[in-house]
Amino acid sequence: MAEAMHGTCWTEDRAHAVLRSVALANDEAEFLAVHQPIRDFQVSTTTGRGIEASDEALLADLSDPETRYAFCIVEGEPGAGKSHLIRWLDVKWNADDLVMLIERADGSLTGTLRQLRDQLGAQYGYLFENLAQSVEASFDGRVKLFHANLAASLSKSFFETPMGDEDWCATWELERLIGHQAVQERWGGPERILKVMSGDGGQRNSASASFNLYDIADLAQVQLAVEGLPPKALMLMRTLKKETDRIAPARAADVPAAELELDETLEIPQARRLLKALNDRRNFAVQHILGITVDGLRDMFFKLRKELLKEKRRLVLLLEDVTSWEGIDGQLIDSLVVDARTRSDVCDMISVVGMTPLYLKGIQGNYSGRITHVLRLGRVRQSGGFQETIQLATEESQAEFASRYLRAVRIDRPELEAWHKAGANPETVPNKCQTCVGRDACFAAFGASDGIGLFPFNRNAITNMFEKLEDPKGTQSLHTPRGMIQGVLAPVLLYPSRLDAGEFPPAEIEFSEWMPERSLQPSGFLAQVIDAAEPDLGRREQLRRLMMLWGDRTSEVHVGVTAEGMRSVSGVAEGVFEAFRLPWLGEGLDSAGTPSAAVAVQPGTPSSDVPAPEAPAGPTPAAPPPPSPTPISPLSATTSGRSSPSGGRSSPTSPAVSTTRLKALAEQALLWRDGKPISDPSAWEILLIDLMNEARELLPEPRFGLWERVFTKDNVKLEGSGRTDIRHFVIPREDWATRGIEAYLTNRLGTALQPLQLESNRRAIARLLRRLAELASAQLERRLAQDDPWSIDGATAQVLLARAWLRGAIAPDSPLEEQFQELLSEEQEAKSLPDDRVESWGELVKATSYWHDKLRGMLRQSLNLPLGSGAPLMNAGVVAGAMKALRDTMRTVPVPAKPEFSKGLEEIGKLVELARQTDGQLRHIPERENKSLSQRKERALALLRQSSFSHHLAKVDDAMTRTVSAFVQAAPVQYQEYSTARARSANAGLLNEADPAWERLADYLLSDDVGFQGEAEKLAHTLGVPIASLRLALETLEKAELAVDAAYKYARAFVEGNQSAGDLSVVQSFGERLAAAAERLQTKLDEVA
């Protein structure tokens, strides 16, 4: 490059003058200077003359003096260039014809009519005078009138020429429905229509002023508030409600109503019928409030054409946007299609009308025979949606289009005017680049199109910015000339001072709502590259805009060479960095290696072309393996042979989150980095749990069970993604996390990467996992109250072990490993009769009754030491000490004093409570129970009166039998109870002296008290007592006592009560029997007692 790059080469004033996006707004010189010949549009004619698809050919055909009638439609999406073409026709049209150009202006019908009046000028102005007598009403007043007119027009026999749907309207009593007071007050449809017709504050943008399905849906919503409607009208409202409920989801998703109307699969017949009825009557209602008669406009055009016929002139009507005529568009089009060849009283007429594809579709049926030319500036996309503007369909055409504006903003106004005066030859538009001394450097860095420098853009910037434009409301395509001007050129060219100040690319690029935030988010690696190169935050933002828009986007961050031989980073030439005074980002990117080259591995015998290890430092003769330029895709896990060290992890290789959602998450991750909220929380939940499981691998202890309780889908959150409290594990929005998550997502997606970025991503993932593991560990400590570490497993094992002892499942003096097996096993029936023990024994067993299963499950999970698919081992070492301590001391491990275990950790909270209860009660139980048993034993021995159990009961039986035979009513209840208890004892084998049950009980009753070495032994001893036999024997003995005692008292009372009553002989006889019986009974009772 011989010359240095130039500085700013345009002014803000010139940019403002040139970039007026409304084609009809700037002056002719500016207009012609930026005009790009319009070519390659689709054109069809019914004139029998085919024409070339170019603006020049169209002009030639339409303005041909032989053309007597033409009705030419220019179809295109809003902003597609319809106005530009129509204005160009106006500029180029001959002076013989009366050419009337009606602009969109403010988009209102009244504004349009005003233009018509102005265009008629003094000569024909009188024709307009009787056309419109606008009603002098406020906007609200006009809405009311419109509404009332609409309602009235729905009545039967309203129109002289019936619309054809009068019967349907009458059936459903539409006049009364639409005219109902509540509908007038609550339904906003008519007001919306009038607003659009009024230009919508200049924002109309070809919007149609027709009722749409959403208006019908709004009308149906009014149903509940409407009282006094005829039944038929109410029925219709209900039907409308049902039908329009079906389109509610589409409405919520911002689907344009027009799209729904075209969707023939949508079954909403009544809504469609009503929609048509309203739109068919709209023009009448509007004309009425404008004071335009049904034939007013048509009459005016007839009169005008008659006048022009006299002058032998043609009328050329160039209408930028037909939607601005809505309300009287029917009359207008009717006027345009009057062909002078079919009648002799009007002049020839050429009309060119701009309309959107949707509008054209609506009128084509009625006027297809009258349309002579249809020009389509767009074409249907395969993907659907808005049409693609042909003029800007290729990157080359986009650059060419932009270059004309760039050329124009660089021209001084006098120079431009001189060119215009000289005939505005499109071939000689002044181009400053031709004489610029910095041209070579500029073109090399920024590129050029047909000799016009693209500075301060480059081709990438023009295309990227253009393609990224997006209407957030989804109501229009921005891939149009208007989008290019307003969304691409203006945000850059209107701020030349920013270039002077070293603030390029300007921040204004991002102010536009048309530039989606996500499209300006650099990958984590690019952000890293930028951050490493530039410490200043503002300049980092400039670099971000530069790389995201001026860069090539198609590949990852890499250093290359442009076609002009200039170094570049991801398509941004070094000269661009220099011109914008930004640091070159290619430092360190051009080689993935270290400054000194490494050598290939040459194991085995030394190779002659490899330096010896002790060779002095310096140029290395052996060429290092160059870093592969081929992007590397991370291997799939199936080839990596990856194994899980601690098992139990979810596999990220079979993602529960689909690739499409992962891609969306990757975009969101970039936004999250910049403080924006995330969406798709359910996908994030799954992803974050996967990530946490990866991080868990780095913890020395996997904490199975506890981990799952602390790190649930609900608990793991990204910072700023919702309300959080102490339960939540919040991943902070810090560099290690934002960069790591982005790298992790890239890895999950298997995106091919350049080696340097692959290395960077891998380390970012490693750092992320390390930091997450650290934070997770701290979170576990916090949530599990580990400030003063306590053993959850130890406490759990102790609570379960105490329970196992007290239920008699195992004795405390059994080998500890057997106790370990028992406490982890499913419980069986309790053997220790806890209810027959001291109160605290039963209490402690009851306290754990609900929780033991949960605690056991938790402990099994926690102790698990899995390894691949092999048999898991148990981490018994973590509880063996606690078990031994419990056995030795009957005390549990320390637990937190004031634990607060929130949701999800209820078991841990309960564990602390139970451990504390166990600690408080267990150590006293052996002594208390032992004492209780001793007392019971003493009582049993006392009641047995030195007999064996069976012998003693035989004596009781004999006494009771005799007594009962003498006194049937003697102690019947007590005797029965005794008999029952006795039977149970017999069934238990206690009355059979050879039965082991009796033998064990007898052994216990006859044994001497022993000393114990500890509480465990004491507890084991109490568990060894045949408690069931003892209880049964004691119960039987007590019942026997009660029965004998009751019988004795009965007999005694009987004797005392019968001593002086009745016949003496009888008395004497009974007294003898009684005396004998009492004597025998007394003897027996004495024996028993």
Place this chain on the structure above:
Amino acid sequence: MSLLSDTNYSPQRVYALLRLLEAQDGQLGFDSIRTWLKPTLRGVEQKGSEEHTNIRQLLGATASLGLIESPSQNQYKLTAPVPATIEGFADAVHDRLVALDADHADSIVLEAYAAMVVLTEAEQGTSWLDLNAKDRAAKINKAVPAADADEEDEEKKRFNATKSSPWKRWMIFLGLGVSMPRSDFYPYPAQRLEREVVRLRSEQSLPRALEIEAFIGRIAERMPYLDGGRLFLASVERVRLPPLGRRVSRVLSGTLRDLHDDKRLVLDAIGDAKETYALTQEPHPVRNIKAVTLEGQANNG
């Protein structure tokens, strides 16, 4: 019997065994150990085989670490106090592995890691980790000091794919790397380096900041598989990698940069070229180091 010849165990299992023995007065018979580690639970379906190979291998690996001995048949006894925490256990194992003579069967454990660090340097990155398990292991095997006799038998090679499974578990446990999603073990000694720096400072009186040369030297003693360490140099020789000179290896560069970014230590970059060591080129503000300040301001929790 060595750490890598017994494959069916994990560091966590070794520590569990040690704590079990400690709780049982330091000695247990095989049957007791089996009952403890593989209890038969009523009402719970048992997984895995009835054989106890995994317990035998666990005992073998633990014995290889010199932490238990077998005074008589099927009896196992602790030979040293058991560290109070699992992190302490990792430190103890690391210390033992660092101290091993080259002829010890377990010396391969850290030699293989050193080979990985050197290979990553030679290959200018870690994409070689994406080789299949067998080729990756073969590459490492060729970069470690050779056995006395060249072994063609895959099973007898000092390092092979079979041995890489327990090896990776040890490496992660010792804080020397992470299991990289969709790839394999990734050398990343940040955790260990941070821990060793803390231990270094607690054991010796050191200035707050160390010149880079002194820092590298100290680290090479405690982590001989990194730059300048004896295991690293042995592998460098084997691979015939030119001396690093005043450069920091790729693995250590990345680790130091991350610890610097995490404020665990501070890399001081200001100094003449003669006084500094160059870090591996990558987009990062720190490109050279003159000194390392051994304390940061980070809050881990």
